[in-house]
Amino acid sequence: MDRGALSLTLFGFCFIFISGAPTTKDQSIDIYSFHINSTVTSRYAVTVITSRVANRLNESKEVHFQVQIPKHAFISRFRMTMEGKTYDGVVKEKEEAQQQYSQAVSRGESAGIISSVGRTLEEFKTSVTVAAFSKVTFELTYEELLKRQHGKYQLLINAQPMQTMADFKIDVYILENPSISFLEVNGGLNTKELANAVTITRSDKEAWVSFYPTREQQTNCDSCGENGLNGDLIIMYDVTRQVPSGELKASEGYFVHYFAPTDIQRIPKNVVFVIDRSGSMSGRKIQQTREALLKILGDISEDDHFGLVTFDSHIDVWNPELLSASEGNLQKAKDFVRKITHGGSTNINDAVIKGVEMINRHQQEGSASILILLTDGAPNTGESDPIKIQANVKKAIGGKFPLYCLGFGFDVNFEFLQKMALENSGHAVRIYEDSDADLQLQGFYEEVATPLLTNIQLNYIGVGNLTQTTFRHYYNGSEIVVAGQITDNSLDSLQTTVIAISRNGNVSYQDAILTKDFVDVSPQHENIMERLWAHLTVKQLLEKEVTLHGLEKEAARKEVLCLSLKYKFVTPLTSMVVTKPQGESTQVAHKPKEQEQKPVKQKLRLPSGTTRLIRPQQPRKVGRGRGREEDYYEYSGFYFSAPHRNSDLGRGRGRGRHSYISAHDYYFFSNRDRTSVHDPMEVKPTIKVPPPVEGVRVLISHHAQQKPLCYDLPPSSSLELLKDPSSDFIMNGSLSTKGFKLIDFHYKTNHYLRITSDAIEYSDGLSKSSFLWGSANYEKDSVSLIIRANEVDIAMGSIRVVILQHKKDGEVFLWPDVKQQPNNPDTQGILGAARLKYEELQGSVIKIKDKEKKATWSKATDYRRSSAPELGCWLVPFQFIHAKAVAS
Ligand SMILES: *[C@@H]1O[C@H](CO)[C@@H](O)[C@H](O)[C@H]1NC(C)=O
Ligand SMILES: *[C@@H]1O[C@H](CO)[C@@H](O)[C@H](O)[C@H]1NC(C)=O
Ligand SMILES: *[C@@H]1O[C@H](CO)[C@@H](O)[C@H](O)[C@H]1NC(C)=O
Ligand SMILES: *[C@@H]1O[C@H](CO)[C@@H](O)[C@H](O)[C@H]1NC(C)=O
Numbered sequence: 001m002d003r004g005a006l007s008l009t010l011f012g013f014c015f016i017f018i019s020g021a022p023t024t025k026d027q028s029i030d031i032y033s034f035h036i037n038s039t040v041t042s043r044y045a046v047t048v049i050t051s052r053v054a055n056r057l058n059e060s061k062e063v064h065f066q067v068q069i070p071k072h073a074f075i076s077r078f079r080m081t082m083e084g085k086t087y088d089g090v091v092k093e094k095e096e097a098q099q100q101y102s103q104a105v106s107r108g109e110s111a112g113i114i115s116s117v118g119r120t121l122e123e124f125k126t127s128v129t130v131a132a133f134s135k136v137t138f139e140l141t142y143e144e145l146l147k148r149q150h151g152k153y154q155l156l157i158n159a160q161p162m163q164t165m166a167d168f169k170i171d172v173y174i175l176e177n178p179s180i181s182f183l184e185v186n187g188g189l190n191t192k193e194l195a196n197a198v199t200i201t202r203s204d205k206e207a208w209v210s211f212y213p214t215r216e217q218q219t220n221c222d223s224c225g226e227n228g229l230n231g232d233l234i235i236m237y238d239v240t241r242q243v244p245s246g247e248l249k250a251s252e253g254y255f256v257h258y259f260a261p262t263d264i265q266r267i268p269k270n271v272v273f274v275i276d277r278s279g280s281m282s283g284r285k286i287q288q289t290r291e292a293l294l295k296i297l298g299d300i301s302e303d304d305h306f307g308l309v310t311f312d313s314h315i316d317v318w319n320p321e322l323l324s325a326s327e328g329n330l331q332k333a334k335d336f337v338r339k340i341t342h343g344g345s346t347n348i349n350d351a352v353i354k355g356v357e358m359i360n361r362h363q364q365e366g367s368a369s370i371l372i373l374l375t376d377g378a379p380n381t382g383e384s385d386p387i388k389i390q391a392n393v394k395k396a397i398g399g400k401f402p403l404y405c406l407g408f409g410f411d412v413n414f415e416f417l418q419k420m421a422l423e424n425s426g427h428a429v430r431i432y433e434d435s436d437a438d439l440q441l442q443g444f445y446e447e448v449a450t451p452l453l454t455n456i457q458l459n460y461i462g463v464g465n466l467t468q469t470t471f472r473h474y475y476n477g478s479e480i481v482v483a484g485q486i487t488d489n490s491l492d493s494l495q496t497t498v499i500a501i502s503r504n505g506n507v508s509y510q511d512a513i514l515t516k517d518f519v520d521v522s523p524q525h526e527n528i529m530e531r532l533w534a535h536l537t538v539k540q541l542l543e544k545e546v547t548l549h550g551l552e553k554e555a556a557r558k559e560v561l562c563l564s565l566k567y568k569f570v571t572p573l574t575s576m577v578v579t580k581p582q583g584e585s586t587q588v589a590h591k592p593k594e595q596e597q598k599p600v601k602q603k604l605r606l607p608s609g610t611t612r613l614i615r616p617q618q619p620r621k622v623g624r625g626r627g628r629e630e631d632y633y634e635y636s637g638f639y640f641s642a643p644h645r646n647s648d649l650g651r652g653r654g655r656g657r658h659s660y661i662s663a664h665d666y667y668f669f670s671n672r673d674r675t676s677v678h679d680p681m682e683v684k685p686t687i688k689v690p691p692p693v694e695g696v697r698v699l700i701s702h703h704a705q706q707k708p709l710c711y712d713l714p715p716s717s718s719l720e721l722l723k724d725p726s727s728d729f730i731m732n733g734s735l736s737t738k739g740f741k742l743i744d745f746h747y748k749t750n751h752y753l754r755i756t757s758d759a760i761e762y763s764d765g766l767s768k769s770s771f772l773w774g775s776a777n778y779e780k781d782s783v784s785l786i787i788r789a790n791e792v793d794i795a796m797g798s799i800r801v802v803i804l805q806h807k808k809d810g811e812v813f814l815w816p817d818v819k820q821q822p823n824n825p826d827t828q829g830i831l832g833a834a835r836l837k838y839e840e841l842q843g844s845v846i847k848i849k850d851k852e853k854k855a856t857w858s859k860a861t862d863y864r865r866s867s868a869p870e871l872g873c874w875l876v877p878f879q880f881i882h883a884k885a886v887a888s
Pocket of ligand 3: 150151262264265266450476477
């Protein structure tokens with residue numbers, strides 16, 4: 001491999017950059033750092049993506065920034081920093097931005113700056129011209145309220161930095177009071193070799209997930225290529241619910257109430273499926289619908305009643321009355337489903353009205369009725385005026401039960417379905433025409449499969465500007481969220497009463513929190529509660545606005561606009577004007593409208609400077625689209641489609657050299673290889689008075705499903721911290737009174753690195769460099785050093801360690817955090833053996849392998865984080881864990 005070298009001296013710091021990357025890549029524009037930092041506080045996630053790019057050429061060059069973020073999130077900040085100047089994006093009313101920058105708009109520059117990709121993501125892209133030998137920092141912030149579905153919250157982080165780099169990292173911090181009940185990390189980035197790069201630490205309330213792959217590993221995931229990472233990290237978790245009345249939180253004049261009781265018997269349901277079998281459903285769609293219905297019928301509870309309506313221009317019913325889900329009835333229904341075939345045109349009006357009548361004839365005390373419409377087209381026979389159909393359906397249902405509309409594919413009038421569902425206290429869901437459509441249908445059904453409460457009404461005293469407070473149904477696995485403003489300042493407690501109907505009649509839940517219990521927020525979470533309230537208000541108003549008319553509609557839009565401008569959210573009514581240095585054209589970022597768009601066929605990106613298509617492995621073809629000129633592929637658990645061509649995928653000539661894949665929710669399929677963790681904190685140990693800390697207390701890397709272990713280090717001059725004989729790596733440390741005063745590394749025979757709180761010295765056997773804490777990068781062969789003010793990030797081979805510098809009571813000391821080590825039984829040292837497993841026996845006894853020891857529930861400071869949080873841990877003697885770790 002050829003190597004290019006370049007060195008710069010800046011600001012009096014020693015600033016060295018030696019690129020170890022192959023020259024086949026265009027190194028003139030170098031993304032030298034890419035960080036994603038996500039902070040979740042009470043389900044409200046704020047994610048910041050920071051990309052630092054250098055133009056290493058002697059002439060100015062256009063530099064691109066391109067990232068993907070979840071669709072349901074709102075961008076709240078975008079900033080570029082160049083040559084000491086900051087350019088902040090400005091959020092304006094959409095029309096105003098459009099007019100003001102009509103030039104940019106007419107040049108089409110605003111069109112693509114945010115676009116929809118696939119089912120869940122949106123892409124933000126922009127560019128700026130960077131002078132010769134200059135740098136730019138891009139920073140994008142987006143915010144989202146994580147929604148509970150199927151019993152868990154899901155934070156999705158997409159990483160596609162377009163290049164490999166030493167300084168890539170994802171840090172996620174989750175804070176949930178009273179506690180996190182389980183946490184698991186999924187997604188394409190948590191597979192194979194990359195799984196080693198994921199570390200999870202957690203206490204009751206807090207969890208830290210970090211992902212620090214080395215440059216080499218960044219090419220090593222299923223969907224990663226020569227141009228680096230390409231995939232998602234998905235963090236799923238749920239929280240414990242101590243009281244059925246839910247979780248009330250307030251801070252700085254705002255409150256949020258999460259209501260998701262679990263200890264309730266299910267309510268039997270009356271469900272009618274209204275299924276489109278018009279001509280357009282022919283082929284795969286009708287087949288998938290049949291498969292999904294058969295599965296759903298298999299899952300239906302015995303005390304439920306159900307009905308089936310199929311329609312084209314004719315309406316057929318399986319049985320005129322709803323029948324109980326007995327074995328015999330289900331068999332007959334399944335036979336009916338197997339015989340559903342596609343036919344003529346689409347009479348939505350009569351079909352839905354038929355379903356409504358069937359339910360109305362079957363109204364029963366103590367049951368919950370649900371109507372589900374599945375269609376793939378627009379009404380075109382019978383009553384075909386959408387407005388009249390909506391009116392007919394609304395009148396027929398009369399607010400008595402919810403209607404859910406599933407729009408299959410992109411030929412549906414989704415806006416019509418959405419409005420009809422929202423008007424009847426349901427919602428519309430798009431079913432994407434893909435190989436997993438049957439799973440999408442089942443997934444939707446599971447969300448509404450278990451009604452627990454109906455007619456839920458949440459009441460509060462002394463508050464105003466509430467979000468929605470009445471809900472038709474509450475389903476198991478979901479959550480009701482209400483936020484508002486505390487208007488009565490004399491209030492010393494916030495009270496709530498929830499009334500609802502359960503299986504056994506009326507129920508009521510009460511709760512109150514004292515104002516003194518209001519959550520303390522650390523400065524970086526300032527006004528989170530207020531932003532959460534604004535976010536939820538905007539989201540709900542945007543939905544509600546669909547069903548409103550005239551002045552009411554105007555008022556709703558005005559409020560959305562007002563809040564979006566105040567909180568700088570890029571919503572469908574606002575746009576962000578991306579400001580740039582003088583002389584460059586301005587861009588306007590609009591939030592794309594979901595329902596208008598077919599999923600954009602995503603071009604497989606080529607690394608800059610090459611024209612080859614990089615494909616790690618040949619995908620397996622699983623089918624041929626019918627008449628659509630698309631082939632369906634499976635590639636290690638991911639499904640995608642590509643335009644049909646005779647030659648190989650990727651080598652086609654017709655449309656240029658690239659291939660297209662459509663971006664799906666591919667993580668839907670990728671739940672193999674998951675690191676799964678279950679409720680570690682179920683039994684909370686009684687807190688004993690912690691013995692005074694003597695010397696240095698170390699937390700052990702533990703399996704995230706267990707409580708942490710800790711021990712006190714014996715006073716000793718030198719400790720072997722980590723030794724990996726297979727990669728010739730040794731890390732040793734010398735203690736001071738609070739932490740380490742010196743940490744040194746030996747790697748292969750020639751590399752030596754020594755870190756103290758004064759300096760960082762590194763020798764590669766030929767030359768010696770000395771750095772100050774501050775800002776410097778070094779990268780050569782398989783070694784990289786990234787030096788910041790309080791952190792040194794070290795990669796040697798497949799090991800990645802961060803050394804943090806802490807200051808406490810006037811003492812400055814170091815602390816190592818092993819971010820990644822090989823899964824190798826030979827590793828030694830006190831930080832070796834990633835993820836120690838132990839058993840917790842009766843009477844505070846800890847068992848490791850065949851040894852048992854009594855432990856004390858105690859506390860330790862986790863110096864592996866710069867915030868140095870205090871965690872509860874089982875304190876065990878050092879010798880119990882490490883018999884022979886003390887080096888001479
Ligand atoms: C992530 O963001 C939070 C909040 O701004 C900040 O406190 C924290 O230091 C950041 N973490 C990292 C690893 O940059
Ligand atoms: C940039 O460098 C190239 C070769 O390294 C040289 O030919 C060219 O003249 C330089 N351009 C400028 C503007 O200095
Ligand atoms: C609700 O879901 C949880 C798991 O997500 C399950 O344990 C519980 O039994 C369910 N409740 C009912 C009534 O089905
Ligand atoms: C249940 O509550 C509703 C509304 O609050 C009320 O009209 C009804 O009489 C109550 N039913 C019983 C049995 O208490």
